[in-house]
Amino acid sequence: MGTNNKIAILGAGESGVGAAYLAQQQGYDVFVSDFGPIADHYKQQLQDWNIRFEENGHTEAEILNAAEVVKSPGIPDKAPMIKSLLEKGIPVISEIEFAGRYTDAKMICITGSNGKTTTTSLTYHILKNAGLNAGLAGNIGKSFAYQVATERFDWYVLEISSFMLDNMYRFKADVAVLLNITPDHLDRYDYKMENYAASKFRITQNQTAADYFIYCADDAETLKVLEGKQMAAQQLPFSIEKQIETGAYLDQDKLIINVNKQHFTMSINELALQGKHNIYNSMASGIVAKVLELRNETIRESMGNFRNIEHRLESVGKVSGISFINDSKATNVNSTWYALESMTTDVVLILGGVDKGNDYGMLKDLVKQKVKAIVCLGKDNKRIHDAFEDDVEVIVNTGSAQEAAQVAYHLAEKGDTVLLSPACASFDLFKNYEDRGRQFKAAVREL
Incomplete structure (x- = not known):
């Protein structure tokens, strides 16, 4: 000292x-x-x-x-x-760097632009079900440092943001997971994608040949960085587009994992988390479980009974045959893309808030295919109108969660889904995305 x-x-x-x-x-x-x-x-x-x-x-x-x-x-x-x-x-x-000095627990660290909270929660769920003495921390739950001070865990499952990684130097992940790299928070990285990608890859720093790096082999930005990078850790990719020898892949509707001569298979129809993006999340968690040599029975059971976190594609219930989904945690365009991609009905989409320089172009095709009306929930909705006025007949402005829920309810028909997936931060009308989600759920219950 x-x-x-x-x-x-x-x-x-x-x-x-x-x-x-x-x-x-x-x-x-x-x-x-x-x-x-x-x-x-x-x-x-x-x-x-x-x-x-x-x-x-x-x-x-x-x-x-x-x-x-x-x-x-x-x-x-x-x-x-x-x-x-x-x-x-x-x-x-960072707090993670500081607290890491005072624990000899093994670290499973999960980062990515999207899906990290879900994957972290699912991984923790599997470890707990397997009877491991594990803590959950980072961007989620109780502070890592506070748990290091007050608990004695053998394992930590940490959700790590790029902002945390930027101030981590000696900390090491025993198992590092990088889910994807898509444009987000670029204002913090001089608007350069390569700076943001380099920040995400800090999850692998200090790793040795005894450690593991789990990544998505379908993610273009991840592959771009990997091309020119020497990695000490054992690499375990996952893909839904191609067969992977060591890692995870999809064979029709079967999720298959092969790690260290450990073999696991499960029908994607049995997964608690549905939608393409969630197959990726489940693959990443499943690989972690097989690295730890957990029993297939435990993994299958955990992946089948997991309940997703609040505000992430959370089912709020049905009113007059209309499904309401709270995806308030979708604070960037990519998250909203994933949410829309997983929808199987016509959608009334609630969008808007504080726009972080969003490029709504990537949503256009999905909006044309699936969205019958857009309800704006924000103080300044001009960019949403400009982006989608040619794709959607009805775009309405609202100023509160209650108004948004009521308007969306009247625009929807039986069998439709009302999806709150704002693609924006919440600070114009709400304290944070949790506040936005809770106000939306309260409004739905009043319908």
Whole structure:
């Protein structure tokens, strides 16, 4: 730790507060600083633990006096405070990097532009069903650092975003999963796809020949990076387009996994998660399970009885024969593409919110095939109108989840699906995508 044992934590959300607790437990002099207000329950925790903190601004002298800084994933490297720290040569790391030092548990790390929460949850579900002593953390659930401080797990299943990876240096994944790379958050990567792809591939850094790298062999961006890359880890691809010797593939409607002479097969019709994108997610989780040499019976049972996470293609129920689906977690165009691709009925699509420079072009074909009306849910819907006015007869603007649900209900007919899959962030009308999803579900229940 050296003579300077001061550590500053920037951001007092789930990851920051968890990191503060672990740092205090490890004997650091901890100071937490948040540029905005701190939520009451996190403030209460910091007070209960006697950890110094500030909100609504940074005291530069205090932070620049730290030996190391743990920053929340949401803070960009372009933030003035981060620039000052880097200029002074003070290391800035992620919560995952920090917490990883204090556990010898094995790490299963899952990243990708889409599907990572579902795949992480499914993988954790399989491990728990197999009786493994496993924790679930990262971008999901309780803070990794807090669990390292308070639990003793043998395994962690971590959902890792590119923002977390950017500040991870020595941390190593024993099993790394990269689901796909599609344009997202490009504003954080100088609008260069190669920068974003390089960030995703940091999931493989520090891996050795004893480790595993699981990836999608149908993903063009992943293959592009792999072409020029030396990998120490054992590579296990998965594909629904071609046969794979070691990894996973689809043979008609059979999902087949071959790993380390371990063989697994299951009909895709028996999977709890349906739709093409979910076959990929199930393949990735299945390969992890076979790497761990879990029993086929356990894997098959787990993949068959898994319940998807809230706000990700979540069935809200039927009203007058119309199905309502909450996919509020779809905050980018690609996620909405996956949602539409899995629909088997006519759709009334609820779109909109804070547009991150979206290219709606990739949705056009699916919208023409499946969408009978679009209900906009956002303050500025001009780009949605411009993108789809030639493809859909009805495009309506609404200003609340309740109004959107009511309008969509009246536009739909028996047998149709009303799909909330916004392709946008939620901050114009809601606190976050969870708030948007919950308000939508409440509105459906009132119909």
